[in-house]
Amino acid sequence: MTIPAHPAITRYEILETASEQVLEEGRGLTQEQLLEVLRLPDEALPAALQLAHEVRLRHCGEDVEVEGIISIKTGGCPEDCHFCSQSGLFDSPVRGVWLDIPELVKAAKETAATGATEFCIVAAVRGPDIKLMNQIKFAIDRINEAVEINIACSLGMLTQHQVDQLAAWGVHRYNHNLETARSYFPQVVTTHSYEERLETCAMVKAAGMELCCGALIGMGESLEQRAELAAQLAALEPHEVPLNFLNPRPGTPLENQGIMDGKDALRAIAAFRLAMPRTVLRYAGGRELTLGDLGTRDGLLGGINAVIVGNYLTTLGRPADADLNLLVELNMPIKEFQKSL
Template sequence: MNDIMERARRTVLEQGRGLAYDELVEVLRLPDDRIPELLDLAHQVRMRHCGPEVEVEGIISLKTGGCPEDCHFCSQSGQFTSPVRSVWLDVPQLVKAAQETAATGASEFCIVAAVRGPDERLMSQVAEGIRAIQEAVDINIACSLGMLTQEQVDRLRAMGVHRYNHNLEAARSYFGSVVTTHTFEERWETCQMIRDSGMELCCGGLVGMGETLEQRAELAVQLAELGPHEVPLNFLNPRPGTPFGDLPLMDSKDALRTIAAFRLAMPTTILRYAGGRELTLGDLGTREGLLGGVNAVIVGNYLTTLGREADEDLRLLWELRMPIKELAKTL
């Protein structure tokens, strides 16, 4: 009974407890010929502890580019020579995007801004946009506006924000190699305030940035400790002009092992496919991940990179007989 798969089956599938750090490292080191077995277990865990439904979300950037932070993977940083430059959307564009997102069957629409944290101008624009969206379409509204104060957390909740996204990005031990303009602890503090406010916390990370297998396991454990409602899992899509622009794409088999490991670390959490899956996994790998623990998808384009066409993802979900979660206002 020393085999990691047998232990994982007993601990996660039967008892509903996530794997510990050392066990996740073992999972991430499994040989390629055991990946199908691993994905099958992760899928069983997802079905038992989360159910068959898949949550679909669209995102739009309220402010793109010109961010003062130096996240080494991000083309929106104003410190790098990457081609994204600051752009603001107006409220009618936000409403149109929310309507188009709802038309795909998505239950969530996320407003994103490339900032360290929101100033008063941005908070006012977000409030105006949320009011207009709520009048036009029945969809849950999420936001991702950087680091927050407690007063801003309270204001967003009062606006009717259903969920807030603020990723840890990388494990604590690797964070300084990814970002130098703010700390892991600052991100953690915002996440705690969101979680304690009653809003749902969406908090994930990015893999394939040169971190070790051990640091991937560390990130999964730290996310599990934080206890977010949802974990978006991003795979590095190297962007020209950024410090990580020349890194190779993550190996697809490592990506599949990572998906399964995150599911086994957090058996009851929404695990969402996010950026980079198209390049890292391709069509076949995307399908395997959906049958290996993933139960949520961002459809359409991301903030600065192209995704799959929404119709392609929706068709795939239909082929796999994965029902899309019904719209449900929870606040």
């Protein structure tokens, strides 16, 4: 997709407003304004992506943050997130598997070798028990002994004591996604509430860890609900927002949902950047299927400033070299490692 010159932005009133409000003043768009962006015609998409890219450069800088993720415990989760093949409630091919600590350390070293600054340990659980917390502590210590990389965790819903433990152990960032808008959440998850997710997010921020809180779009939500989600994430003020696109998994309630249109996905990327001008906006799961190679390039030129390299938890990603080579081709420098304090 060819990105037109900046003056083309003024052809669309919402983009002209966003140019002043977001690019110049640094104020994210409101929910109503975001809906206007999501409703832009295809012919306006290049201008929207260009503006989002300029917002990213001005308010975040040119660096792109690279992260790897790995699951210490896969499958067998007691929750019923309708998009997730790791739920033990669905007839999914994913079954419970635990990864041992040497494998985690090996994965962390391989992740650091790609130039990544962040390594996220994930577990498919409602929340961690004492056994899992002890394993996480041991893994953190062994990884820190072996390689210099910031460690993040995604372990479900936490108690205050668990939040305090993770912070004391030096966890740099904690991931707990909202996934979808408050109004659509009951259509996607019934075994826990939106408010429970918000409680964990609030505790993480209060403890001084960076909050990673993302979205999964293309689950059947309306454009209004997509705008609602972007505004709700902006109000939460997370450090990072991973943006996932539904990859319908066999055996889950959303297996027949269908793949999100690539142009709609790019409109969402632009909208999320215009909602959160200073947030790390990360390419996450489903982009390979939804956007392909050309769309992936367009998103990097449309507001994205971070990527997960390699595979995801239960689905294959692009080869790490493909993403890293693309960043070189686009003259996008990879963020250098700085150990969290």
